[in-house]
Amino acid sequence: MLSLKRCFGIALLLLLAITAKAQQSTPITLKELLNRADQKAPTLLTDSAAILIRQAQAAETRSSWLPNLKLNYQADVGTSNNTTGPYFGFGIIPSSSGGIHNTNVTTAVGDNLGIASLDWEIYNFGKYGAQNKVANSDIKVEQNQFAQSKYQLEAYTIGDYLQLLRLQDFLAIQVRNIQRNQQIRRSIESLAKSGIRAGVDTSIAEAELSKARLNYIELNNQLKQVQLQLSAVTGLPYQSIVPDSTVEAALINQPSAALFAPDTINHPIINFYRSVYQNSLQREDLVKKLYNPKISLDAAAWERASSVNASGQYNSISNGYGFDRGNYLVGLSVSYNLFDLRRKQLKLRTQKASTQYAMKKLQEQQQLLSVSSSQADVEMQTALERLKEIPNQLKAANDGYRQKLSLYKNGLTDIVELDAALNILYRAETDYMQAKYTYANALFQKAITQNQVNTVLNLLK
Known part of the structure; x- marks a missing residue:
């Protein structure tokens, strides 16, 4: 032993x-x-990736001044009956332009519409x-x-x-x-x-x-x-x-x-x-400028056609496709919410x-x-x-x-x-x-x- x-x-x-x-x-x-x-060290590798996220977010923020330019087109078939009276659109009531008929007309109308719209917040007193x-x-x-x-x-x-x-x-x-x-x-x-x-x-x-x-x-x-x-x-x-x-x-x-x-x-x-x-x-500085007034440039150009002619005659629905009227609209707007002072x-x-x-x-x-x-x-x-x-x-x-x-x-x-x-x-x-x-x-x-x-x-x- x-x-x-x-x-x-x-x-x-x-x-x-x-x-x-x-x-x-x-x-x-x-x-x-x-x-x-x-x-x-794994922790350093992770933290270095977090810097890339912040840099990407900063690049995204620098692009926030870009305007909105929207292109829209639609071709429709439906009736066109109007009556006198105001209402709030609520964003869900379809629009029907034209004169007022003595009776309710059920004849279908063909039309189309193309719009290019621009809205651009061109100045906001230092918010950007x-x-x-x-x-x-x-x-x-x-x-x-x-x-x-x-x-x-x-x-x-x-x-x-x-x-x-x-x-x-x-x-x-x-x-x-x-x-x-x-x-x-x-x-x-x-x-x-x-x-x-x-x-x-x-x-x-x-x-x-x-x-x-x-x-x-x-x-x-x-x-x-x-x-x-x-x-x-x-x-x-x-x-x-x-x-x-x-x-x-x-x-x-x-x-x-x-x-x-x-x-x-x-x-x-x-x-x-x-x-x-x-x-x-x-x-703090951002909060001070976040609720400032906003000056925006608004512009739109649109064309449309309809199967109803100028005298109110209903033609073939196919006549409503193909633009024959055009318009444009340009304007400056200023918006400010008074209750933003309290906010x-x-x-x-x-x-x-x-x-x-x-x-x-x-x-x-x-x-x-x-x-x-x-x-x-x-x-x-x-x-x-x-x-x-x-x-x-x-x-x-x-x-x-x-x-x-x-x-x-x-x-x-x-x-x-x-x-x-x-x-x-x-x-x-x-x-x-x-x-x-x-x-x-x-x-x-x-x-x-x-x-x-x-x-x-x-x-x-």
Whole structure:
């Protein structure tokens, strides 16, 4: 049974070594990963298609000034009886032109009619221009929405990349912890065989070793989950997404990176909310001009024929086909609905409320970015202070473990104190790893908040 466990331990160590070597052989830089995400992320591909929709809508809006030119033709057969009296047409009462008969005539009449009609809203006091400005503003909002999506994807990718670094460091710590527990177990086995130690120590050591292996398995699973998340946005096989282990050290050795100036003019989040606010202002202007008077050009030309001649005689129905009379009509019209004044006031009040909301959202985002930047500064300062102190903790914990191991081998202490020393060393290593991660994460958080990610990436060359 013991040989099987030893074989399992050796196999696990070999697997860890192979995995570590594979990870170190082909690391991918953060810049490469971000470029890949920009090209392959499904969300960005979808958002880029939304821009095309807005551009098509803007082209449609620019064509709204075009006139209506309608061509109509009809050939009819029916009676022609009229009487005196007004009525509303309702759009459904057919027209019958001609004189009034003394009796109701049932003789069929043949006629035809061809019409070309034009109506053109030639001037509306700025409505067309306001519509085009809103359409262009909609494109700008969509473009800034796309830029914001790229920004959020960038933050997401950086966060996952740093998590990979953290888990990679954690796995390395677990490998060392497994090796130490195996060393302790071998010492206990040797001491137990010689009767210096009780057999229960072997069980305790075996339990600690098993716990270390389980921790490694769980951490390895977490690392693969993060790799899968990055694979979903980059299209890369998840096994190939191995972080560059030099990132944290490169950033820690260049603390001047924390001094970069914020870029508030081109910040994607600010640009997006600013464009939403500007879009709302443009819509206010459109509402003001939407209910203005309209000046239209109307024109029509038509020809017709009828089987009834000028003296009122009914001829063959076929005589009604073939134009023999023509007319035209041209005019300018002005239309204005007085109740549009009230509609304009109500709609403008609603739009002003939307503009106020957009302005508040812009101010909110500016404040949130400022707070986030300050929080990142505090985190970075705290992490730097911890990084200065932790080496002392790490050295003391390492010395304490070696002393306890030596005392245990000589029968001067027990397994409980040795495990306590081992746990202190393990905690010191994890504290150091967490401090490095916290500093790098805070630095990138500040870079993301201040739109200076490329500045930090340039430090990693």
